[in-house]
Every structure is written in C-alpha cells, then in structure tokens.
Amino acid sequence: MNELRELLHTKAAEVPCYDVGGQVLRAARRRRRVVLGAPVATLAGVLAVVGVVAATAPFGGDVPIVAADRPALAVSLPWLPATVGEDDGKAAPLPTNRGVGAGSVLYARCALPCAPRLITEDGREYELPGPETMPPAAPRVPTLSPDGRWLSYPDAGGRYVLRDLTDARTVPTGTRRVVGWSADSRWAALADADDEDVTALLSAADAREVPVTLPADEQRPLAGLTRDGGVVFGPTEARANDAPVDLRIIDAAGATRTVRVDTSDLFGPDEELSGGPVLAADGTTVLFQVMRVRDGLAAPGDLVRVDLADGSVRARFRLPVGDADVRPGRTDGGHETGPTGGQHRSLVSALAEGAVLVHYQGPPPHAVEVLDLRSGDREVITSVADGVVWLRVRGQTV
Structure with a gap:
C-alpha cells in the first residue's frame, strides 16, 4: 500500500540496511503516492496563531504561507540524543528477558550484514537481531511507537515481533x-511484508486485532490511526494536474467517509504532490509534502496542512529550498534520484511536539528537525554522525 513518497536513491539510503532489493523498490514506490489532509481551524485562527507571512499563495488562491525559518525555541524532543551514531563501538544485544526503557531512535551505519541499533531514552545502545535468512519478500523494517514503548522488528528467523x-x-x-x-x-497498523496493504489494527496492550478492509481496486497510502481505532488513508495515485483528490477515513465503527481536497489553488506550474500522508497527532490534520519539479529535476519541498473536516487547506509551511539531484527515470512519469542525491527535508512523522523532518545532504541523513505546527518555527534537534546510512525516529514507519 504506502507507495513511494520520494525518490529511489535517497530512499534506498533511508531503507534499513538489511533490507533486500525488493523492499527498496517498494519503499520507493510507496513514496510516490500523494496525499492531503489537515486540522480544523478558520483562516483567521491560522493568521492569529501561526504567524502567517503572506495571506495569498504566489501559486494562486488564498492559502496562508508560513515561513518556517525561525528557531522553535519552545519546542524540544528531550528523548532524542544530541547526536545519533556518535558511538561506533560494539553494542550489547537487545536483552530478551528484561525491559530496557523507552526507545528514542533506530539507526545503522552500513548495509548487510550490519544489524540495526536501538538508542533508548537514557542514551544506552543495543543491537537488534540480524537476519539469518533473507526471504525475498521480507522488508526488515523496524519501527518505534510514538511514545517509544513499542518496537516492531524481525527476529533472527525473519518473523516479526512487537516488543514492549x-x-x-x-x-x-x-x-x-x-x-x-x-x-x-x-x-498499530499491520501489513503483510510482501505487499504493504493494511490488513488489521492491533491493540498493543491486549494483542486484540480488528480487521481493516478497503475495496480490492483501491490501493491507498496509510496516513495514520486515530486514538479510537479509526484509519485515515491518503488518495490513490495523483499528479499535479489531478484535482480534486480525496482522503478515505474509516472510523472505529467501520463507517467510511471521503474528504475531497481541491488542489487547483495549491500548486505552481512546477509543483506536484509527493510522499505518503502523515496524520497529525491531534487526529484532525494530515500533512503532505510538495515536490518542486524544474528542468526535469525534482526536490522535496514545503509542507501543506489540510483540514480533515472539509478538505480545506489551512497553511503551507515554506521550507528552505534544497538542491535534490533527481532525474526523470520512470515510464509512468515519475522521478528517480540522480547519482549523488541532494539536500532536502523529508517529513517522516508527526508527534505531539510537531512535524518531524529528517534533513538530508545527499543520500545520508544529516539532522533531525521539528516543525512547530502552531507557530511554523523550526528547530534542529539532533545531528547525525558521519557514516550513518539510515535512521528511524519515534512514529516513523517509512
């Protein structure tokens, strides 16, 4: 399901190092799916609270523009270390007979046979089991819950475990x-390792499962889960000129509704939607990223918030312009990364503190940032040491 939000070379660097090639391709395709969604508030409220610097978007319409260029001094992620990957010494194996405390981030320094590492909230590091076998369909992607309590990872035999x-x-x-x-x-949303379609919701506390079903002809990227067990899906494949696009919401009782978003005033001539949707922590907002396409090159750009109540665009957060090196390379009109990658910021999760961005300089991750969705301020929280090829923060699944 979740089909690629960004681009192949950069995303290959993000995919956990013990992933097989098929997973790299799936992660790439997942990032190509596009999304829209966001919180409930009037334009006046956005102007008052967010500090909009322009009431009208240069690409048309009345979308508030927020310059995300001020330090977010009031926002922090205290559970993240100051630097990820600073310790390149040997880490102890993750113990199976006792707790280790909430996790903060997962990372690795190299591809197979390197096993990923877990950094806990108190700064200790543990090595996760490495795969003894590599079934072609097993994507091997570990992930941490938003509170850091739960870790989903494949054991040495390739079977997945949700660990408290x-x-x-x-x-x-x-x-x-x-x-x-x-x-x-x-x-937690569960998907088969070989096709990524969400099949069930799992209650972590009691291991209870609730089936999730979408029509067979609808493949949609997962935006997130609501606190009461509802599911928010992004739109099916869409490009810049496709308007409107829609979000599909299935509530905890199984009722389905569609939120339609008119993108006609959202993009300039060289812009399109990029990436899977991310549901904000308040459950009323979905964030998606805009792709800038110029002279055949594409770069992940601004974030946009859309109201889940009526599909209206609440704000566009203007991120610093990157220089992602992307070349046309797919027959379906998509893009692949060029040989050297480039600089860009990728939306990876949305926590109570704000939207979490990973800043890339070329394929390797460079820093973790948080964007305050109330003010539009942006703060660098964590730097990434040289040699780290991928990382996953809390709540990140792609």
Whole structure:
C-alpha cells in the first residue's frame, strides 16, 4: 500500500540496511503516492496563531504561507540524543528477558550484514537481531511507537515481533509488520511484508486485532490511526494536474467517509504532490509534502496542512529550498534520484511536539528537525554522525 513518497536513491539510503532489493523498490514506490489532509481551524485562527507571512499563495488562491525559518525555541524532543551514531563501538544485544526503557531512535551505519541499533531514552545502545535468512519478500523494517514503548522488528528467523521495551513482553505478528501507529501508541497498523496493504489494527496492550478492509481496486497510502481505532488513508495515485483528490477515513465503527481536497489553488506550474500522508497527532490534520519539479529535476519541498473536516487547506509551511539531484527515470512519469542525491527535508512523522523532518545532504541523513505546527518555527534537534546510512525516529514507519 504506502507507495513511494520520494525518490529511489535517497530512499534506498533511508531503507534499513538489511533490507533486500525488493523492499527498496517498494519503499520507493510507496513514496510516490500523494496525499492531503489537515486540522480544523478558520483562516483567521491560522493568521492569529501561526504567524502567517503572506495571506495569498504566489501559486494562486488564498492559502496562508508560513515561513518556517525561525528557531522553535519552545519546542524540544528531550528523548532524542544530541547526536545519533556518535558511538561506533560494539553494542550489547537487545536483552530478551528484561525491559530496557523507552526507545528514542533506530539507526545503522552500513548495509548487510550490519544489524540495526536501538538508542533508548537514557542514551544506552543495543543491537537488534540480524537476519539469518533473507526471504525475498521480507522488508526488515523496524519501527518505534510514538511514545517509544513499542518496537516492531524481525527476529533472527525473519518473523516479526512487537516488543514492549519497558518489560520483556512480546506480541508475535508473524509475516506482518507495523506500518502505522495511533498518536497515543495504543493501536498499530499491520501489513503483510510482501505487499504493504493494511490488513488489521492491533491493540498493543491486549494483542486484540480488528480487521481493516478497503475495496480490492483501491490501493491507498496509510496516513495514520486515530486514538479510537479509526484509519485515515491518503488518495490513490495523483499528479499535479489531478484535482480534486480525496482522503478515505474509516472510523472505529467501520463507517467510511471521503474528504475531497481541491488542489487547483495549491500548486505552481512546477509543483506536484509527493510522499505518503502523515496524520497529525491531534487526529484532525494530515500533512503532505510538495515536490518542486524544474528542468526535469525534482526536490522535496514545503509542507501543506489540510483540514480533515472539509478538505480545506489551512497553511503551507515554506521550507528552505534544497538542491535534490533527481532525474526523470520512470515510464509512468515519475522521478528517480540522480547519482549523488541532494539536500532536502523529508517529513517522516508527526508527534505531539510537531512535524518531524529528517534533513538530508545527499543520500545520508544529516539532522533531525521539528516543525512547530502552531507557530511554523523550526528547530534542529539532533545531528547525525558521519557514516550513518539510515535512521528511524519515534512514529516513523517509512
């Protein structure tokens, strides 16, 4: 399901190092899916609270523009270390008979046979089991819940486990891995490892499962889970000129509704939607990223918030312009990264503190930033040491 939000070379660097080639391609395709969604508030409220610097977008319409160029001094992620990957010494294996405390970030320094590492909230590092076998369909993507308590990862035999890091309890999920979380970490979305379609919601506390079904002809990227067990899906494949696009919402009782978003006033002539949707922690907002396309090159750019109540665009957060090196390379009109990658910021999760961005300089990650969705201020929280090829923060599944 979740089909690529960005581009192949850069995303290959993001994909956990023990992933097989098929997963790299799936992660790439997942990032190509496009999205829209966001919180409920009037334009006046946005102007008053967010500090909009322009009431009318230069690409047309009345979308408030927020310059995300001020330091977010009031926002922090205290559970993240100052630097990820600073310790390149040997790490102890993740113990199976006791808790280690909430996790903060996952990372690795190289591809197979390197195993990923977990950094806990208190700064300790543990090595996760490395795969002994590499079934072609097993994507091997570990993920942490938004509160850091739960870790989904494949064991040495390639079977997935949901582990409570505060004790030794585990919930086996077989060939299914976690592809999404609710903001309170109570619910996890499970998908088969070989096709990524969400098949069930798992209650982490009691291992209860609730089936999730979409029409067979609808493949949609997962935006996130609501606190009461509802599911928000992004639109099916869409490009810049496709307007409107729609979000599909399935509530906890199984009722389905569609939110339609008119993109006619959202893009300039060289822009299109990029990436899978990300549901904000308040459950009323979906964030998506805009792709800038110029002279055949594409670069991930601004963030846009859309109201889930009526599909209206609440704000566009203007991020610093990057220089992603992307070349046309797909027959379906998509883009692939060029040989050297480039600089850009990728939306990876949305927590209570704000939208979490990973800043890339070329394929490797360079820093972790948080964007305050109330003020539009942006703060660098964590730097990434040289040699780290991928990382996953809390709530990140792609």
